[in-house]
Amino acid sequence: xxxxxxxxxxxxxxxxxxxxxxxxxxxxxxxxxxxxxxxxxxxxxxxxxxxxxxxxxxxxxxxxxxxxxxxxxxxxxxxxxxxxxxxxxxxxxxxxxxxxxxxxxxxxxxxxxxxxxxxxxxxxxxxxxxxxxxxxxxxxxxxxxxxxxxxxxxxxxxxxx
Numbered sequence: 718x719x720x721x722x723x724x725x726x727x728x729x730x731x732x733x734x735x736x737x738x739x740x741x742x743x744x745x746x747x748x749x750x751x752x753x754x755x756x757x758x759x760x761x762x763x764x765x766x767x768x769x770x771x772x773x774x775x776x777x778x779x780x781x782x783x784x785x786x787x788x789x790x791x792x793x794x795x796x797x798x799x800x801x802x803x804x805x806x807x808x809x810x811x812x813x814x815x816x817x818x819x820x821x822x823x824x825x826x827x828x829x830x831x832x833x834x835x836x837x838x839x840x841x842x843x844x845x846x847x848x849x850x851x852x853x854x855x856x857x858x859x860x861x862x863x864x865x866x867x868x869x870x871x872x873x874x875x876x877x878x
Contacts, residue, residue, distance in 0.1 A: 742766040742794065742795035742798040742799065742847070745798060745842060745845060745846060745847045746765075746766075746846075746847050746848065746849070748761075748848075749761055749848060752774045752776060752785060752848050752850065752869065753785075753869075754776075754782070754783070754784060754785035754869040754870055754871055754875070754876050755782050755783060755870055755875055755876075757868060757869050757870050758868075758869075759774070759850055759865055759868050759869055760850075761774075761848045761849060761850055762849050762850060762851050762852055763849065763852075764794060764849040764852055765794070766793065766794055766795035766798075767793050767794070767795065768793065768794045768849060768852055769790075769791060769792060769793055769794070769852075770790075770791050770852055770853055770854065770855050770858060771789070771790060771794055771849045771850070771851065771852050771853075772787065772788070772789045772849075772850045772851040772853065772858060772861045772862045772865050773787070773788055773789070773790070773794065773797070773847055773848060773849050773850060774786065774787050774788075774847070774848045774850055774865070774869065774871075775787075775788065775801070775825060775845050775846070775847055775877070776845065776846045776847075776848070777828060777829075777833075777844060777845060777877065778843075778844050778845070778846060779829075779832075779833050779835075779844050780832070783874065783875055783876055783877075784876070784877065785869050785871040785876045785877060786824065786825065786871060786876065786877035786878055787850070787862055787865045787866045787869060787871045787876075787878055788801075788862065789858040789859065789861070789862040790858075791855045791858060794847075794849065798847055801825050801841070801845075802841050802842070804823040804825070804826055805823065805825050805826035805829065805838075805840075805841045806826070806838045806841070807823070807826070808823045808826030808827055808830060809826050809829065809830055809835070809836055809837065809838055809840070810838065824877055824878075825841070825845060825877070826841075828877055829841070829844060850865050851865070866878055
């Protein structure tokens with residue numbers, strides 16, 4: 718039996734009430750029923766910026782294919798999204814980053830920089846969309862992350878992993 722799929726939960730933090738990273742995270746969430754990469758799809762699950770123990774996908778809006786990244790976190794979803802955003806900013810701000818500077822934690826910044834020539838920090842919020850694929854127990858995170866990578870075919874060169 719698969720994990721329990723939970724309905725979407727609206728973010729409890731409005732822009733007016735609490736501007737900040739939490740609201741930025743929820744604005745990046747797509748709310749689609751499924752994520753597709755090269756014709757392969759995975760259904761999404763519900764959640765919000767404070768949901769923990771999730772497997773998530775990141776989709777580049779600039780790519781027409783090979784555009785999915787799959788990750789996991791046991792922290793709040795917003796904390797992981799903010800981690801990606803910070804790594805992207807640092808990568809883009811680096812003086813002449815090279816392919817040797819690329820590793821899993823900054824792959825999203827490297828993708829924007831090398832594949833699309835994007836060199837501005839604000840690009841992260843404009844060009845990436847996040848979806849929660851599963852909310853599972855902490856011990857199952859890696860298993861479901863690997864399963865989603867396989868199901869979406871997100872390993873490079875077919876995706877961003």
